[in-house]
Amino acid sequence: MSKKSQFSRRQFLQVSALAGGAALLAGCAPAATPTPEALPDLTSGNTIPLDDLVKAAQTEGNLTTIALPHDWANYGEILSTFSSKYNIKLNELNPDAGSSDELEAIRANKDSKGPQAPDVIDIGVGHTVTAMKDGLLAKYKVATWDTIDMKDPDGYWWAEYYGVLTFEVIKGEVPTPTDWEDLLKPEYKGKVAMAGDVLKSNESVMTVYASGLSRAGGDKTKAAEMGLQFWKEMNESGNFIPVIADQGKIAQGETPCTVEWDYLSLANRDALAGNPELEIVVPKTGVVAGPYAGGISAYAPHPYAARLWWEFVMSDEGQNLYLKGYAHPIRFNDMVKRGVVPQELLDKLPPAEDYERAVFLTVDELTEAKTYITENWRKVVFGE
Secondary structure, three states: OOOOOOOOHHHHHHHHHHHHHHHHHOOOOOOOOOOOOOOOOOOOOOOOOHHHHHHHHHHHOEEEEEOOOOOOOOHHHHHHHHHHHHOOEEEEEOOOOOHHHHHHHHHHOOOOOOOOOOOEEEEEHHHHHHHHHOOOEEOOOOOOHHHOOOEOOOOOOEEEEEEEEEEEEEEOOEOOOOOHHHHHOHHHOOOEEEOOOOOOOHHHHHHHHHHHHHHOOOOHHHHHHHHHHHHHHHHHOOOEEEEEOOHHHHHOOOOOEEEEEHHHHHHHHHHHOOOOOEEEEOOOOOOEEEEEEEEEEOOOOOHHHHHHHHHHHOOHHHHHHHHHOOOEEOOHHHHHHOOOOOHHHHHOOOOHHHHHOOEOOOHHHHHHHHHHHHHHHHHHHHOO
8 A cells, every 4th residue: 555545544534523523514604616617618609509609708808809990891880899898808909900911910920918819800701711711710600690691611710791892973073984995084083092901802803893893794714814905004094193091081082983882872962961961873794792601719819709709790789790791791692681771771872783793703713813913923013
């Protein structure tokens, strides 16, 4: 018998007496501090019951977002509603970041749980391939998973909302264009801008693609190449202004014609309230639908708050807040079928026929287009 296992009779009786006394006193003693409940599993990617998720997220108390401008798809109201509803403090990083910037923020902060490490991202669907290949995303299936049409089957990303590209025109500054080729006319010299940097912004990549799709007569295989040629001509004619248009520049009249997602151009029209007066036009051809994808950083400092954020955004309440900002929620068809979309929101949307012409690209098509356009943008358009 080892020393550790040797136990004298006297010692046994002493321990037994102590145990018995403790049992008698247990009813009179103060209650013991309860053992903290085990946190929900994060590895399976399965839906976490909302009550359990809320408790876990509130123990973290914080959520770090990136690239969510308050005037983009009604994110201002979505963020504030989430924060107040669940008592989660928000840390908002670089609201003007592009999809590439978001992925780089995850890479740069893999070993950091500090304030510069994003918990959640909102990226162009074409960037999801890189995000998954580099192991930047964690899998999770929200409660409404089955009603989401576009998603990764394992739960690494899902589409949240989409829009179509529009011409956002200051009335009286330029003629109202009806299609892409109009933008090459002499009266648009120094007047046309994009709303992002082609090398970083999914929106601007899709702007190049849409113009090419129009010129190619709807042939997706030629759209990227012909889009670059279109913007080469725009640059050579002096019609293209190589600045990033935003609401401030539009308000000052610096960008008389901006190509922008419908939910942004329509929101600008409302916000500027006629000063200047804006006309929003869906082009006749080359109407491209641009879905954005949500995801959770594989290195999220607040993984439960990240999952709670997406439960909220992808709920009926969160999806209707997108629609309030003119972005079409990805669950739109399911919600209309169930009668949970307020009629006043439906009444504010552009004519349905404008969206019937919209072309949705597959993930592979988006990835191929993004790669070709970003790799050749400066060479083709600026001759560098």
